[in-house]
Amino acid sequence: MTLKLENVAKTFPDGTRALLTTDLEVGAGEIISLLGPSGCGKTTLLRIIGGLETPDDGGRVYFDGQDVTDLPVERRRIGMVFQSYALFPNMNVRRNIGYGLKMLKLAQNEIDARVSEVIEMCHLGGFEERSISALSGGQKQRVALARAVAPRPRILLLDEPLSALDAALRDRLRDELATLLRRFDITAVFVTHDQTEALAIADRVAVMSQGVVQQIAPPEVLYRNPASEFVAEFVGDAQLLRGTIAKDCLHLRGGTQVLPKDGQGHTAFVRAENVLLDPDGSLSGRVTSVVFLGTHYRVGLEQVTDEILFAHHAGPAPEIGSDQKLRIAPEAVMLLNPSRVTQ
Numbered sequence: 001m002t003l004k005l006e007n008v009a010k011t012f013p014d015g016t017r018a019l020l021t022t023d024l025e026v027g028a029g030e031i032i033s034l035l036g037p038s039g040c041g042k043t044t045l046l047r048i049i050g051g052l053e054t055p056d057d058g059g060r061v062y063f064d065g066q067d068v069t070d071l072p073v074e075r076r077r078i079g080m081v082f083q084s085y086a087l088f089p090n091m092n093v094r095r096n097i098g099y100g101l102k103m104l105k106l107a108q109n110e111i112d113a114r115v116s117e118v119i120e121m122c123h124l125g126g127f128e129e130r131s132i133s134a135l136s137g138g139q140k141q142r143v144a145l146a147r148a149v150a151p152r153p154r155i156l157l158l159d160e161p162l163s164a165l166d167a168a169l170r171d172r173l174r175d176e177l178a179t180l181l182r183r184f185d186i187t188a189v190f191v192t193h194d195q196t197e198a199l200a201i202a203d204r205v206a207v208m209s210q211g212v213v214q215q216i217a218p219p220e221v222l223y224r225n226p227a228s229e230f231v232a233e234f235v236g237d238a239q240l241l242r243g244t245i246a247k248d249c250l251h252l253r254g255g256t257q258v259l260p261k262d263g264q265g266h267t268a269f270v271r272a273e274n275v276l277l278d279p280d281g282s283l284s285g286r287v288t289s290v291v292f293l294g295t296h297y298r299v300g301l302e303q304v305t306d307e308i309l310f311a312h313h314a315g316p317a318p319e320i321g322s323d324q325k326l327r328i329a330p331e332a333v334m335l336l337n338p339s340r341v342t343q
């Protein structure tokens with residue numbers, strides 16, 4: 001199913017402008033992530049898609065070209081997964097998953113077949129008769145997902161489904177979810193404030209701030225070509241290189257950095273993984289912190305710019321207080337238009 005939002009905005013009765021005018025198109029089977037800090041309007045947008053909230057006058061929502069703006073939630077055929085699993089504690093796994101199918105008044109053998117199918121897909125085999133209270137957090141979330149997809153909804157809406165899980169489990173379930181959603185071949189909108197989740201799961205990520213979609217792009221494009229400072233800093237922790245730009249050179253406290261092109265009127269950003277310790281580098285700085293992160297050391301350096309600049313280093317660990325040369329490939333410098341978004 002394709003999804004289209006036209007002129008969708010939301011002002012709550014108390015005057016809160018949760019969502020400014022938004023247009024969005026999602027292709028059939030596409031997985032979109034809404035990514036942004038808390039309070040930026042993600043849930044509001046998701047609830048408008050689901051029919052749990054009505055947009056301000058003039059906003060329209062289309063499913064496969066059909067205007068569903070005035071269609072109530074129960075007639076939109078959506079599947080939903082939330083952070084709180086919202087499972088029925090007094091029913092076992094099989095009955096939780098079959099619940100929506102029963103509501104659709106399907107024949108029992110059809111219900112059984114579909115439930116078995118999603119149990120298999122969601123790796124819940126062997127847990128059919130378990131009660132919900134006897135499941136781990138990750139298993140509960142898989143049951144919630146299975147229950148949401150069993151009625152074959154036209155679109156799956158997920159609101160921070162992994163946020164309640166502990167870190168290790170969250171990473172595992174994130175990768176699993178990315179694979180599962182593709183296998184279901186379902187159009188999905190996935191809300192998260194976690195950039196890693198958004199990059200891992202979505203075909204395209206919509207970065208939101210203060211009720212506005214700032215940029216929507218495939219993960220790689222978003223990461224490598226952020227459209228604004230806000231996106232660069234929110235996705236992947238880009239660092240500002242504060243200095244003076246003169247044509248294709250950036251003069252920093254610790255030396256001169258060549259830019260990929262004339263950077264006049266722009267600000268320069270770089271990601272830590274593109275700042276490397278190299279004796280032949282053109283920049284210099286002094287080591288203030290060294291942290292081992294398994295795959296590399298994260299090295300903090302002062303006197304390169306006004307703030308601490310972080311670099312990645314394979315090893316050996318440099319000494320704190322030592323002077324080091326740094327290298328940044330010109331192509332790794334991102335030149336962005338200063339944006340007014342501050343959050």
Ligand code: ADP
Pocket residue numbers: 012013014016017018036037038039040041042043044045
């Ligand atoms: P997110 O999901 O990105 O954290 P929300 O969409 O929940 O953000 O909220 C966006 C803004 O709208 C916030 O400022 C929030 O406080 C406000 N908001 C959400 N729901 C309501 C409501 N029912 N009434 C008034 N304000 C609301």
Ligand code: MG
Pocket residue numbers: 042043044
């Ligand atoms: Mg929310």
